[in-house]
Amino acid sequence: MKVVASSATGVSGSGDIVVVEVKLIGKPGSSTSLKIKDLKLNDEAGKLVEASSQDGSIKVSGIIPEVVVKASNVFMFIGQNGTSEITLSIAPTGLSGYEMEVTFIPQLSIPSITVPSPFEEAFKKLKPIPGEDVIDIIKVELPEWAGLSDSSIKDDKVWFKVVDIYDKVRMGDKDIPLAKILVKGKAGGVVRIEVNVIRMDDDNGARISPETPLAFIIVVPIIRPPPIAQNLPPPMDLNNDGLFEDVNGNGRLDFDDVVKLFKHFGEPAVSEYAKFYDFNGNGRLDFNDIVTLFKKL
Structure with missing residues (x-):
């Protein structure tokens, strides 16, 4: 492999300048040596700089990652x-x-x-x-x-x-x-x-x-609470989190959901299905659940 570096970023007196990066694909368990030949360096004025090179080596680990x-x-x-x-x-x-x-x-x-x-x-x-x-x-x-x-x-x-x-x-x-x-x-x-x-x-x-x-x-099957009122469809869980934000069952979250939850808060259709309306996640039904639902709007 022959690599030609046309330029390098550096200032006068700086060291450890990266001249070129080479990406290699290794075979697991293999190794090889690296040799630099015909090393020629020039300074900013174009004058030849005396430099020595040091050989290196590459060893590829024999551990093959699990591919799934x-x-x-x-x-x-x-x-x-x-x-x-x-x-x-x-x-x-x-x-x-x-x-x-x-x-x-x-x-x-x-x-x-x-x-x-x-x-x-x-x-x-x-x-x-x-x-x-x-x-x-x-x-x-x-x-x-x-x-x-x-x-x-x-x-x-x-x-x-x-x-x-x-x-x-x-x-x-x-x-x-x-x-x-x-x-x-x-x-x-x-x-x-x-x-x-x-x-x-x-x-x-x-x-x-x-x-x-x-x-x-x-x-x-969907386990859901019953309609919150007789003239409404069943509530809906809009994001599969187990909570039924769509209280009025119209397929979206809107202000009327908050109103309906507040209006029927103490009725069996809500109180007996508390886990579906526990929006603040404290394990019980309370007024803060209504506040939390409102903040979701």
């Missing part, structure tokens, strides 16, 4: 949409492209996973029904950096292929987005997400063989 292609778990209520994000944990030697197939398989067994609090109560009562159509696959979104891409959806499978022609993914990059798959919950149940990496190559054309752990989609 992982789909994220999805938790949602019936009728809502959710997204599973497919990511690559690390690209030790870059990424030139990949071809993958993601399969969604309903299962009757309940997986042992941590469930976010808004879904926890319904999850404990979940009993999948054999043959139930739990989700619909809506679409697949491929990363913005993908120079060339193709995808298709058929039944319970999503196939996609991507090539990084602009070299956006660099050596050592982490948490690289590979795809986003949007699904809609149709019935309560569990769907297993299986990722099959058909092919994945690094920047040298070498094959990458990542681990592909399972992920799950959990769809549960």
Whole structure:
């Protein structure tokens, strides 16, 4: 390798000036030596400067980082949409492209996973029904950096292929987005997400063989408080946090939600469903919950 440095930033008398930086791709467990030949340095006046060079060496660690292609778990209520994000944990030697197939398989067994609090109560009562159509696959979104891409959806499978022609993914990059798959919950149940990496190559054309752990989609019925008044629809949880900000059930947060909560505050439709209106998070229903809801407007 021959490197020519046309200029360097420095002032008279300064030391440890970086002349050139070279980025290398190392093979795990290998080593090599570095030699500088034909060293010529000139000062600002163009005069030749006498200088000596010192050889160096590079040793590449034999530890290969674990490479994982992982789909994220999805938790949602019936009728809502959710997204599973497919990511690559690390690209030790870059990424030139990949071809993958993601399969969604309903299962009757309940997986042992941590469930976010808004879904926890319904999850404990979940009993999948054999043959139930739990989700619909809506679409697949491929990363913005993908120079060339193709995808298709058929039944319970999503196939996609991507090539990084602009070299956006660099050596050592982490948490690289590979795809986003949007699904809609149709019935309560569990769907297993299986990722099959058909092919994945690094920047040298070498094959990458990542681990592909399972992920799950959990769809549960909505556990919600009743309508706050007879002429209103049921309240709605607008952001899946287990709190029903949309008190009047019109599909949005507005000032009337605060008015309705204040007006019916002491009635059973509110007092018996306190956990859904505990907006200040202190474990009980009080007037500060109304204040907190107002501040969300």
